[in-house]
Amino acid sequence: MKRMNRREFIKYAAGLPGGVLLGTYAWFPFTLRNEKEIKQGVKKKDKARVADGLGTQANSSNKFTLVIDAGACIGCRTCQWGCKEENNIPDVIAPPWIEIFELTAKEGFMGHASIQELKEGATTAYTRSPSEGKWYLAVQCQHCDNPPCVRVCPVGATYKDRDGFVLMDYDRCIGCRICVVACPYSARRFNWLPGTLPPDKVNPLVPVRYLGVVEKCTFCVHRVRRGELPRCVEVCPVRARHFGDLNDLQSEVSTLLRAEMGSQLLAELNTKPSLWYIKRGKKWLP
């Protein structure tokens, strides 16, 4: 065998991987775009996201916001169960995407909430509601404008869409759970165990998650982008939840937030949540 000199060795050592790399990228456009998609004007990035099973496109003129009237909330957990049914949440995800805290009146619910030791009497395990002198605080994904979870995701599996939703690409998630660590609201859940759903109860619009990925509230993106309200807003028996487009000045949420003093949860962390809490309504007591 002919001996290689140094120059030749470097040429081969750099050329071979370089060639493979270039070859991969040359092939790339053909594998990802087919003719039909190019005709429809779907960008490559969007195409990957459409594959999330939502079948919808974001409209950047919207800024969706949920306003929760903590004054009216009676802690009945109907939103929790509605959400669970709508979004194919298996029983092993506990608590489901919405969690409701019962807080004592003394502490209120505004401002810096509350590490559990400070909130004497704060609980998620109440059995009777509403009770005299208690507040109910519903917490779910806050769809932050400055989301810490999106920032730390190594593969971009969670992302901020143009209309304000923070969404999950379950096919891309590797399950490292750094987003769970980063979320100050503890709004994210992980599929620790294989979940089972009765086949007749599966909502076909929502992808069923599998073992080992992270999931969370989507603001019912599959409903909202089709012009419906999120399920939790629809089922609330006391109208404590209001959902709408903040960019539309005539919408219910815009009017509410102009008229009432709203507050955000853990606002000092600079996450800029899309969830506002107001205290307008009067609680219905039996």
Place this chain on the structure above:
Amino acid sequence: MATLGRRVSPDTTLLRPILATGRVIYPLVGLVVSMVSMYIYTFYLQIEGGHGSVTGQATPVGAVWGLYVASIIFFIGVSHVGIGVSAATRLLELDYLKPYARIAELLTMFCLPAAVCIITIDIGRPERFLFNVMRYGRVQAPFVWSATVISTYLFASLVYLYLSMRRDFALCADLVPKWRRFYKLLALGYEDTEEERRRHEKTLWWMSIALIPIMVSVHSVYGFVFGLHSSRAGWFNPFMAPYFVLGAINNGFATLVIVAALIRKVFGWEEYLSLRGLRNLARFLCWMTLLYIYFCLSEYLTYIYSPPIGEVIVFRSLFKGDFSFIFWPSQTVLLMGYLMLFLNQTIFNRQFTLWVTVAGASAINIALFATRYLIVVPSLMRPMLPFPTGTYTPTLYEWGVIIGMFGFVIGGYLVFMKFFPIIELPHPGEAERIK
């Protein structure tokens, strides 16, 4: 054989494990295989039933990360030092440490893959891990930084190790006739001429310069994985990166002292692995431990003096809460380990005893493992919203994974020592200089 004349023919003591096979090796290999099978079995169970069936981790209340992550930091920390010692030896021309260099490099070689194995078992979808991080990796994410620095470090270390071993392959081809073709193939035509030796030295010197910053970055990144979350009390802290680097240096040097002392004892290589080298490693470890204790104290002072409420609660759980039964013993053991090394170097300087040094290094290693656990878990147990109190107890499976990876590292050393010389064969005229 014509080339042999130019080489010094080294004493075959260093090749003893290659030339002969002792009886102890078989039970040892059996032990290692059973340890590693614990890892594999847990991995299988986890793929079948999910993390929830195997580990004690939970969301949103409880530990999202647990013992797995603590041991990832531990293994990365140990691996951190390997090439570092080797590079420093080369750059500072510390000849008496040269026989230790390869033992240290192997720590990197085996502990880094061990850490990657635990990362793989820790994440939810291991089959997507490599592909998705490469295809969709976002440069803004700490985990992508870590993947980048780990792979860079591993690759650079491999090249470094290979280049520094090439001469030994060539020598072994002559000295170990039974595997001659194997070594010839590995040597890739190296003939140990003056020119080749000089060129390798030069390349390795430049690689050493490049490797030291990579080494620091590897563990800084792990500091940032924790230090960047404003949502976690006790973590959000610019101090995290240097703190982790220092912890890693402690970890690594302590492990190196233990491994080197073991090898020295088992093979009776007292004349190659000089006491002076071990003693200087222990001396460095001693001062680094003092620095670590200083870091710890300044952290505790900051968090005790007038902290925000989140830190109050995390540190209360450390000092007198759920974690105090780990915290106080681990701090005591750390201090004891430090004192063992320190007194051995100062007051009892005349009768330097090796076993005290090794015991001190082991104490430091154990304390640092516990410290890793205390960094990861307590902050995760405190959500900011009033969730019920979480608990986390590592399961036996989780311990099994850790034991499996220790087995992997030990097995790596065994296999390596069976096939390759673990101490660089002395250059002509060098044997005298080492002593």
